[in-house]
Amino acid sequence: MVVHQLLGSKYSKVYPWMSGEKHGHKIPKGGSKNFGERYIPSMDKQAPWYENVRFKLITPEELPDISSFKRTGRFTVIVFDDLAGKLLATQLKIVPFFRSGRHEGISSIYITQRFYEIHPNIRGNLKYISLHYGCGTLDSIKRILKDTHDDYESLAKKIYEVIKKHFVVIDIRRPSDDPLSIRFRWDKLLKDWQNS
Template sequence: MIVHQLLGSKYPKVYPWMSGEKRGHKIPKGGSKNFGERYIPCDDLIVVAQHQDEELWEVVQCFYEFIAMDKQAPWYENVRFKLIAPEDLPDISSFKRTGRSTVIVFDDLAGEPLATQLKIVPFFRSGRHEGISSIYIAQRFYEIHQNIRGNFKYISLHRGCGTLDSIKRILKDMYDDYEPLAKKVYEVIKKHFVVIDIRRPSDDPLSIRFRWDKPLKDWQNN
């Protein structure tokens, strides 16, 4: 799902040229608006992953390199992509605000040593001061180090993210009526992803939503 957000609607629009399928074809007029958008915009994307040969990240890398290749192309964006191992993650102090926005994705690192987790914590605690937005991907929410998850602004739940009981546990500290909410979330994630917006008060309809912007209360099991 995160990969889909990083590629956005732009990837399928530029893919025919990226793959060579439309090599030599006339590029439609109308500028960049004809080529979609990335749903998580950033100037620099850094992925921290133990398994760097995963095809999904190869796709993202090829896409970012392609749209940054030709300044004359209507899909051009001045973006950079970097894939690094956890042990190569620099200290947050090495990141200086440059006017470029950075997204760092920590991919499935919950099983990494404590030293790695402690190195990640500052990115969630104070990364925004350096123009950094951080995303942590994990199979189970409570596998994530408490000082990392304690600084989350959003929690995104997907099919296979856990049992009904584990969803109740996540919601219990945020909502008084967590049990019926958990049951609904458990049903919704069979078809859609659910976002918990921790910044919003619990009585805000958008504090729990599906597909980014649909209030959970509006979901109907068709």
């Protein structure tokens, strides 16, 4: 999902290279946590689907200070996976990536099971919220929407039904009356969803 959001329409051409399917080897699943670094190869850097992206998995303890990231012409995407239950020291270490990472060419993604367990400084600097099946109860969805939408009761009910089949993206940078402020799948307006 994260890779699809980053690459958009390039995903179908680039994914086979990332997964190793083009060279007959696969990224290990489960056993090993260290995937090393993987580059998306391209014979032609001018190809419209080429991206200069590197994937690297590190533990929260190995996370360097944000000041160690230098602008090299390559953008950095950091995915923080379910760190809400970690120590406060770990939470405070990642806050700068959400507060000022964009100034250093860093985009940060935070994946969690419970939205309100995210540190408030991180929550306050989010641009998107993506809700998936099993993300919580109707009340938890209402609580998320309450801060940004006046008609959150009816929206929460609709989102609760939609996430049974699709995921929903809430763009909190957009005004609540903008039809693109809440979408399902990648680009479908929530108002266009029909319960089928």
